[in-house]
Amino acid sequence: MKKRMNTAQWQSRTWTGRLTGIALALVAFGICLPITHGGLLYQFPFEYGGGTSLTNLGSIGGTATSTSVGAGIPTFVSAGAPDSVWEMDFPVAAGNVNGGHLTLPSSSSLLQLDTGGDEMTVAVWVKWDGPAGGFTQTIAAKFGYDVSDPDGWRLSINDDGALNLYWSDSGGGSGNNINQTSTGTVPSNVWTHAAVVYTTGQASPATFYIDGEDAGLVSGIGAAYSVLGSSPAIDIYLGVGWDGNGTSPLNGILDDVRFYDNALTPTEIKAFIPPTGTVVQIK
Numbered sequence: 001m002k003k004r005m006n007t008a009q010w011q012s013r014t015w016t017g018r019l020t021g022i023a024l025a026l027v028a029f030g031i032c033l034p035i036t037h038g039g040l041l042y043q044f045p046f047e048y049g050g051g052t053s054l055t056n057l058g059s060i061g062g063t064a065t066s067t068s069v070g071a072g073i074p075t076f077v078s079a080g081a082p083d084s085v086w087e088m089d090f091p092v093a094a095g096n097v098n099g100g101h102l103t104l105p106s107s108s109s110l111l112q113l114d115t116g117g118d119e120m121t122v123a124v125w126v127k128w129d130g131p132a133g134g135f136t137q138t139i140a141a142k143f144g145y146d147v148s149d150p151d152g153w154r155l156s157i158n159d160d161g162a163l164n165l166y167w168s169d170s171g172g173g174s175g176n177n178i179n180q181t182s183t184g185t186v187p188s189n190v191w192t193h194a195a196v197v198y199t200t201g202q203a204s205p206a207t208f209y210i211d212g213e214d215a216g217l218v219s220g221i222g223a224a225y226s227v228l229g230s231s232p233a234i235d236i237y238l239g240v241g242w243d244g245n246g247t248s249p250l251n252g253i254l255d256d257v258r259f260y261d262n263a264l265t266p267t268e269i270k271a272f273i274p275p276t277g278t279v280v281q282i283k
Contacts, residue, residue, distance in 0.1 A: 120197075
């Protein structure tokens with residue numbers, strides 16, 4: 001079977017290839033061996049156990065947990081993502097009102113973005129089904145829902161395909177809800193690599209990438225608003241927003257989901273994309 005392998009995965013496997021093989025063997029016996037890649041906290045390739053395990057390859061270790069909200073739990077599928085056999089499909093209830101999701105292990109105190117200079121990179125392969133009647137579709141979120149004073153951040157896809165990073169400074173009340181949106185868009189029903197790099201304390205703290213290219217930015221928001229005034233000590237979720245209650249669900253599939261606590265460079269983001277014409281034989 002021939003599959004495309006992106007450069008970043010080749011680079012990571014250059015020095016962790018043997019460890020990855022050992023880890024896979026250990027997981028087969030119920031023993032998890034997390035692999036550290038610098039600032040990589042979480043990586044979910046969804047390949048462990050032949051599409052049965054939610055093991056985290058990042059430095060935090062642990063296993064993600066799945067939750068059913070209205071539409072069932074996320075399921076393993078084989079949908080043709082680059083360098084992949086298994087991916088994760090997120091179910092959505094009728095009307096896109098809620099959906100199942102994954103919760104990242106030991107994530108409540110991580111990536112809070114509440115101190116100047118805090119950094120975060122989220123990188124993921126996504127294949128979404130397209131617009132859902134005006135509903136934002138969440139890729140990942142660390143967001144506590146309170147109508148009067150929400151706090152946290154949420155990375156999502158707007159109805160027009162633009163990437164959106166929404167965050168709310170709970171220290172300043174609901175008036176400090178801020179959005180940054182890419183000018184580029186993620187096409188529907190096509191595997192696309194999406195990423196956001198976020199650095200607090202900058203006038204335009206978010207930089208979006210689509211298939212390794214800078215996806216542009218609608219506008220800056222001011223450095224004073226890029227630091228969350230209160231640390232949201234809540235978990236990070238995949239596939240839904242709003243404190244894991246199932247709202248703003250993703251109608252689509254994710255693969256090779258990564259969270260870093262540092263800002264990847266444009267060159268590092270570009271390296272996730274397979275070189276044109278590169279085909280790797282996987283046996």
